[in-house]
Amino acid sequence: MSSLFPTYDSWQIEPDVAKGSWLTSKDGTKYLDYTSGIGVLNLGHCNETVKTAVEKQLATFWHTSNMFENSKQEKTASLITNASGLGHVxxxxxxxxxxxxxxxxxxxxxxxxxxxxxxxxxxxxxxxxMAATGQEKVKVGFGKMLEEFAYIPFNDVAALVNSVDANTAAIMIEIVQGEGGIHKIEQEFLDAIKTASEKFGILVIIDEIQTGIGRTGKPFAFQHYQIEPDIITIAKGLGNGLPIGAMVGKKELAKHFGPGSHGSTFGGNPVSIAAAEATLQVVFEDDFLLEVIEKGNYLINQIHENLKDIEIVKEIRGMGLMIGIELVNAGQPILLELQKQGILVLTAGPNVIRLLPPLTTNKTELDLCIEKITKVIASKQPVS
Incomplete structure (x- = not known):
């Protein structure tokens, strides 16, 4: 019997070793890992650049506290602010x-x-x-939610106009709804958000947890659109597997987050910062991001071409290396069959197969994924 709380529907796969896009389980099975730890391993498993930076930091010190000056925090924060156009981290x-x-x-x-x-x-x-999340399933059984949150349909301009008022502090959005099924935001919706924010003095918060750090081919997904957020949030790909997140805001907000207003014992831990600095120095290079866009375009175009005549495929959506295949039927059986074929993917809601390859993946790996996905989904096609 496990001593762990049963909070996860775990797969019957225990990792042994992993490198790049590949993971080998304890039983010796080798998998092409297109989950990337749920969008975390943007540079793949055990990336040498990140590994070297982490090992160097481990040899000096692991933790102090945020009362000490930390030049690596400052450098990493500058990488983020320079790439985002915001002021403080x-x-x-x-x-x-x-x-x-x-x-x-x-x-x-x-x-x-x-x-x-x-x-x-x-x-x-x-x-x-949890209160901010617009999915009831994550709230069941936990009692009364924190007030005051209001929920509007994604990309619904009329609903937005009807919801904003003088008591609205912020509008919090994702550029691509990851867990919600890989749905992209529309510029018209962002324009309405900008108008509302200017009229009522509302802050615009963009959740870049899954879309940030190069996942969509830009440092941050909002940069594909005409919008200037007041705050963005990042995590997942930031440390390439080491635990770290960040809230990034405009310079004028700094006066509201002075000493004692917020804190984190482990936030900006030296080892995680070393990983983040190394990750950002690779991901934020223009040539690297251009390759992400090219790989993403190739993957989604090939999936479209291979699945266009399969009736159970409802829609294919994506941005960069963040792809969703919406099915008429449940996605879980497809996911499990792909595991048997040596391909690891995710779902995003009940009917969407989600692909989050490492940004370092290559064409040979992409072609293997396309081949296996086509084979498995085609095998589920009803016989006419």
Whole structure:
């Protein structure tokens, strides 16, 4: 009997070793891992650049506290602010913590309480971020949610206009709804958000937990659109597997997050910062990001071409190396069959197969994934 709480529907696969895009289980089975630890391992398993940086830091010191000056924190924060156009960074340990910090800062800076988010959004599982999440299934059994959150359909301009008011502190959105099924935001919706934010003094928070750090071919997904956020939140790909998150905000917000207003014992831990600095120095290179766009275009175009005549495929969506295949039927049987074929993927909701390859994946690996996905999905096609 396990001593762990049964909070996860775990796969019957125990990793033994992993490198790049590949994971080998304890029983010797080799898998092409297109989960990337749920969008975390943007540079693949055991990336040598990150490994070298982490080992160097491990040999000096592992932890002090945030009362000490930390030049590596400063350098990593500068990499983030230079790439995002924002002014200040607060380091924490996860995406949920980054979103908690964003919610706190928005309320404190505006003196208002209401936060508008979208249905089918996902922002975390702490009490504030669970309340921010627009999916009822994550809230069941936990009692009364934190107030005041309002939920509108994604990309619904009319609903947004009807929801904003003088008590609205922030609008919190994802550019691509990851857990919600790989749905992309529309520029018209962002334009309406900008208009509302200017009219009512509302802060715009963009959750880049899954889309940030090069996943979509830009440093941050909002950079594909005409929008200037006040706050963004990042985590997942930031440390390439080491636990770290960050809340990033405009310079003028700094006065609202002074000493004692927020904190984190392990936030900006030296080992995680070493991993983040090394990761960002690779991912934020223009040539690297251009390759992500090229690989993403190739993957989604080939999936479209191979699955276009398969009736159980409803829609194919994506941005960069973040792809969703929506099916008429449940996605879980496809996921499990792909595991038998040596391919690891995810679901995003009940009917969407989600692909999150390492950004370092190559064409041979992409072709293998396309071949296996085509084979498995075609095998589920009803016989006419």
């Amino acid at each position: 607060f380091f924490c340990n996860s995406g949920a913590e980054a979103n908690e910090a964003a919610i706190k800062l928005a309320r404190k800076a505006t003196g208002k309480n209401k936060i508008i988010t979208c249905t089918q959004s996902f922002h975390g599982r702490t009490f504030a971020t």
